[in-house]
Amino acid sequence: MPTDVISPVSPAVLARKRKRRRRLSTVASYAVLTIGALIVLFPIYMAVVDSLLTPVQIGSTPPYFFPPTPQFHAYADAFNQGHLGHYIVNSVIQTLEIVAGSVITAILAAYAFATFSFPFKRILWTIVLGTLLIPFEVTIVTNYKTIQSLHLLGSMWALTIPFMVSAVGIFLLRQAFLGVAVEMREAAVLDGCGPMRYLWRVALPLVRPQIAAFVVIATLGAWNQYLWPLLLTSNDENHRTLQIGLKSLNAGTFQSLGVVLAGAVIAAVPMLLLMVVFNKQLVRSLTGGAVK
Amino acid sequence: MSRRLDRTKEAGLAYLLIAPAFVLALVFIIYPFMRNFSLFLYHAPPYPGLPSHFAGLSQFTTMLTSSSFLQGLEATLLYTVLVVPIGVLLGLILAVVAHQKLKGMAIYRTIFATTAVSSVAVAAVIFGTFMNPVLGLLPWLGINPNPPILQSPTWAMVAMAVIGLWQFMGLSFILFSAGLQSLPEEVLEAARIDGASEVGVFWKVTVPLLSPTIFYAITVGTIGAMYTFGQMDLLVGPFSAQYVHVNTLAYQIYQYVVTEPNPGLAACISIALFLITAVITFVNFRFLERRVTYAN
Amino acid sequence: MATVAFRSVAKQFGDKSVLKGLDLEIADGEFLVLLGPSGCGKTTALRMVAGLESPTSGDIEIDGVAVTDLPPRERDVAMVFQSYALYPHLSVAKNIEFPLRQTSMGKAERAAKVEGAAAMLGLADLVHRKPRELSGGQRQRVALARAIVRNPVCFLMDEPLSNLDATLRAQTRSDIVTLQRRLGTTTIFVTHDQVEAMTMGDRIAVMHEGVLQQVGTPTELFFNPANAFVAGFVGNPGMNLIHADHVDGELRVATKILGSAPSQSGPVLVGVRAEDLVLDDSGVEATCTGVEILGAEVHLLCSIGEDHVVVRQAASAPRPQLGETCALRASGNGVLLFDPTSGLRLS
Numbered sequence: 001m002p003t004d005v006i007s008p009v010s011p012a013v014l015a016r017k018r019k020r021r022r023r024l025s026t027v028a029s030y031a032v033l034t035i036g037a038l039i040v041l042f043p044i045y046m047a048v049v050d051s052l053l054t055p056v057q058i059g060s061t062p063p064y065f066f067p068p069t070p071q072f073h074a075y076a077d078a079f080n081q082g083h084l085g086h087y088i089v090n091s092v093i094q095t096l097e098i099v100a101g102s103v104i105t106a107i108l109a110a111y112a113f114a115t116f117s118f119p120f121k122r123i124l125w126t127i128v129l130g131t132l133l134i135p136f137e138v139t140i141v142t143n144y145k146t147i148q149s150l151h152l153l154g155s156m157w158a159l160t161i162p163f164m165v166s167a168v169g170i171f172l173l174r175q176a177f178l179g180v181a182v183e184m185r186e187a188a189v190l191d192g193c194g195p196m197r198y199l200w201r202v203a204l205p206l207v208r209p210q211i212a213a214f215v216v217i218a219t220l221g222a223w224n225q226y227l228w229p230l231l232l233t234s235n236d237e238n239h240r241t242l243q244i245g246l247k248s249l250n251a252g253t254f255q256s257l258g259v260v261l262a263g264a265v266i267a268a269v270p271m272l273l274l275m276v277v278f279n280k281q282l283v284r285s286l287t288g289g290a291v292k
Numbered sequence: 293m294s295r296r297l298d299r300t301k302e303a304g305l306a307y308l309l310i311a312p313a314f315v316l317a318l319v320f321i322i323y324p325f326m327r328n329f330s331l332f333l334y335h336a337p338p339y340p341g342l343p344s345h346f347a348g349l350s351q352f353t354t355m356l357t358s359s360s361f362l363q364g365l366e367a368t369l370l371y372t373v374l375v376v377p378i379g380v381l382l383g384l385i386l387a388v389v390a391h392q393k394l395k396g397m398a399i400y401r402t403i404f405a406t407t408a409v410s411s412v413a414v415a416a417v418i419f420g421t422f423m424n425p426v427l428g429l430l431p432w433l434g435i436n437p438n439p440p441i442l443q444s445p446t447w448a449m450v451a452m453a454v455i456g457l458w459q460f461m462g463l464s465f466i467l468f469s470a471g472l473q474s475l476p477e478e479v480l481e482a483a484r485i486d487g488a489s490e491v492g493v494f495w496k497v498t499v500p501l502l503s504p505t506i507f508y509a510i511t512v513g514t515i516g517a518m519y520t521f522g523q524m525d526l527l528v529g530p531f532s533a534q535y536v537h538v539n540t541l542a543y544q545i546y547q548y549v550v551t552e553p554n555p556g557l558a559a560c561i562s563i564a565l566f567l568i569t570a571v572i573t574f575v576n577f578r579f580l581e582r583r584v585t586y587a588n
Numbered sequence: 589m590a591t592v593a594f595r596s597v598a599k600q601f602g603d604k605s606v607l608k609g610l611d612l613e614i615a616d617g618e619f620l621v622l623l624g625p626s627g628c629g630k631t632t633a634l635r636m637v638a639g640l641e642s643p644t645s646g647d648i649e650i651d652g653v654a655v656t657d658l659p660p661r662e663r664d665v666a667m668v669f670q671s672y673a674l675y676p677h678l679s680v681a682k683n684i685e686f687p688l689r690q691t692s693m694g695k696a697e698r699a700a701k702v703e704g705a706a707a708m709l710g711l712a713d714l715v716h717r718k719p720r721e722l723s724g725g726q727r728q729r730v731a732l733a734r735a736i737v738r739n740p741v742c743f744l745m746d747e748p749l750s751n752l753d754a755t756l757r758a759q760t761r762s763d764i765v766t767l768q769r770r771l772g773t774t775t776i777f778v779t780h781d782q783v784e785a786m787t788m789g790d791r792i793a794v795m796h797e798g799v800l801q802q803v804g805t806p807t808e809l810f811f812n813p814a815n816a817f818v819a820g821f822v823g824n825p826g827m828n829l830i831h832a833d834h835v836d837g838e839l840r841v842a843t844k845i846l847g848s849a850p851s852q853s854g855p856v857l858v859g860v861r862a863e864d865l866v867l868d869d870s871g872v873e874a875t876c877t878g879v880e881i882l883g884a885e886v887h888l889l890c891s892i893g894e895d896h897v898v899v900r901q902a903a904s905a906p907r908p909q910l911g912e913t914c915a916l917r918a919s920g921n922g923v924l925l926f927d928p929t930s931g932l933r934l935s
Contacts, residue, residue, distance in 0.1 A: 112310045141558045484640070484660045500675075
């Protein structure tokens with residue numbers, strides 16, 4: 001009986017139909033994605049291309065979409081006349097200080113909120129959350145004055161101290177610490193382990209992934225900072241960070257767009273590398289709390 | 293007895309641990325924020341060094357109705373309206389398309405996420421060179437308006453918005469990619485079996501299930517857009533009359549802190565911007581959050 | 589109502605072969621159970637009928653028409669998932685209505701059908717609730733209602749009872765069978781639980797490592813297993829399988845006689861049901877490794893060399909202690925012989 005049931009269409013036709021249907025929606029998907037990717041990548045791509053062109057080539061019409069003879073002197077110029085090397089060092093110091101500071105304060109505060117009970121805990125936590133609602137832009141009026149009166153204007157600390165506390169970090173890490181089973185702490189207490197030693201030896205190693213996530217996003221935020229370094233280093237070349245250095249490069253008297261774009265590429269590459277290497281942590285911290 | 297001592301010790305340690313964070317937060321976040329509410333009552337002195345002159349709320353109300361504020365508000369709102377909805381939509385669509393199990397999706401996902409990590413300075417510089425009237429790409433494409441884009445009342449903000457959109461798309465994409473990964477695949481399969489087309493599945497099931505993420509993206513995007521500053525400063529600053537159309541409120545705050553110091557006025561604008569954004573976020577919250585469905 | 593057929597269906601994920609050439613026909617209105625341990629390919633086979641997976645080769649036919657290229661929405665099948673897959677943002681009523689909204693049915697007609705389906709599954713009081721407000725059993729009924737509401741030609745059920753607790757499971761088992769008999773819809777039911785399979789199915793298709801072992805009625809599978817796997821899998825407990833030597837009509841384990849069988853010779857795998865294995869001093873040596881008291885009945889867990897067997901006997905009968913040695917023999921003629929390497933039935 002089974003053998004006399006034949007499908008009405010021959011297998012060859014069916015196979016072709018199968019391929020065609022699948023190809024259509026796949027083609028559409030790849031088309032959409034490729035167009036999107038081209039649009040997204042185009043600025044960065046052109047920046048790299050232009051940074052490798054001679055000044056003459058940059059201004060020509062039609063524009064070059066590929067450097068025929070890559071010139072690297074734009075990068076050299078960026079470093080030499082643009083002082084980018086100095087600015088990079090400043091940015092690195094600034095980023096390290098901010099990240100180190102905010103990680104430490106976040107670990108301590110998050111640990112306390114997650115593990116201990118103390119009076120006014122809820123109010124204090126609400127205040128922490130409240131600071132999430134206060135964007136930095138509305139604090140610059142006073143912060144500028146504060147830095148002035150603390151006589152910190154001429155130093156790196158002015159750039160970094162205001163950012164050594166991060167409500168986002170405290171939030172992320174508190175969640176992390178809350179995820180550590182209560183029994184762990186109880187076992188530690190029974191073993192005669194004090195709270196700080198417990199933090200150092202037990203809790204911290206367990207929340208390393210979340211700390212990594214926060215470090216990544218704190219690094220990103222610090223490196224890409226614009227407003228505050230602008231405020232402080234517009235007239236202070238010594239402590240200028242890379243982003244502001246890029247601005248001064250752009251506003252400078254260089255005719256060559258190539259040098260400016262070389263500067264942009266230099267400024268962008270570290271974070272692009274960060275994103276590629278630490279993709280998982282970046283995504284985790286960007287969505288922490290928003291997506292379950 | 294010892295238990296009470298332990299509890300006191302515990303509380304003491306806790307306070308000690310949160311102290312660094314709190315001190316910094318108080319000094320650099322809370323106090324400055326609060327101080328706005330006293331600063332804004334004072335006019336700037338005619339010469340520095342002289343005491344400020346108490347003006348009460350009149351300074352605030354005058355500012356609110358001033359043309360520069362209203363223009364700034366208009367510019368800021370225009371920017372926000374241009375960047376946020378399109379950014380959310382594009383990020384969502386790209387994330388959905390890139391979520392399929394096809395080859396090379398990981399590469400596309402990495403590419404779309406790159407704009408989220410680029411700084412505003414980098415984005416502004418690159419797009420700025422495109423708009424360069426002599427050497428840029430747009431002139432080659434025939435787009436050579438007079439006045440130049442950044443001085444054009446209609447197009448300046450659009451240009452700024454393109455930069456902001458380029459950046460926001462990346463974040464939006466990351467948020468939705470992560471959101472899609474946590475969707476229960478079987479519910480989508482059930483919808484397909486129940487007869488929904490792919491587009492139907494998207495609108496009837498995927499979008500409702502993603503609504504918490506959509507809501508978050510809109511909120512974060514709106515707040516970021518309302519406070520936008522970087523592109524304006526880099527491409528246009530220092531402020532001058534011809535660039536009125538890109539003079540966002542955040543930029544005005546900066547002006548009154550650095551270029552023409554006027555703490556009272558800066559505080560006024562800070563408060564106004566904060567309240568307006570808060571209201572928008574609140575409206576957002578009430579209107580959208582009700583329609584957010586938590587799968588639970 | 590329709591027939592469903594698998595024609596030489598194979599599926600590979602990368603270099604892993606999940607289904608190897610499945611040929612199976614399901615009659616119109618039949619309740620067919622796909623039974624097997626996890627990883628045997630039964631869920632994959634089910635999903636291919638739904639259109640959620642495509643075969644690497646071979647065809648799926650519904651009512652004689654090859655549907656292999658059709659997307660799920662054009663196949664007119666309904667599926668009940670193990671996790672129920674209800675739409676969390678929709679109420680019970682809207683969940684049930686969802687499949688109808690994809691058709692051109694009018695609002696009033698849809699409402700009537702939803703009401704009918706809800707009533708059939710006892711959900712009338714819950715129609716306005718959201719899935720997260722329902723218990724597991726209630727959610728499952730919503731999933732069933734959603735499946736029946738548009739009267740598809742085939743129901744596909746992927747272990748729908750696994751997430752229910754034991755008592756609810758037994759009740760729901762009979763509810764599903766009653767429902768299916770009433771509607772007469774062809775049903776393919778996937779499970780790893782052979783009790784479910786035996787009590788629910790018109791026929792059972794036993795699968796193992798991507799290969800169909802045997803398809804038949806519960807009785808056929810129980811009394812006439814085609815190979816050692818089916819024999820050992822079906823039944824509660826499954827058939828005992830003991831390695832022995834067939835010499836001159838006698839089945840011997842280490843010189844002791846287990847039972848007798850018509851002459852063949854060589855090493856064999858002897859299949860004896862638990863109730864056909866008795867304590868007998870003249871029998872094969874065994875060690876008692878466990879005693880399960882089930883009330884009036886007792887299961888003795890013993891080991892004969894490397895083989896583990898279960899002996900069913902009355903609680904009142906004498907039995908060895910844990911760790912003691914005893915002797916077992918196969919009584920009656922219910923002994924089946926299998927090839928020790930291939931597992932195929934010999935007798």
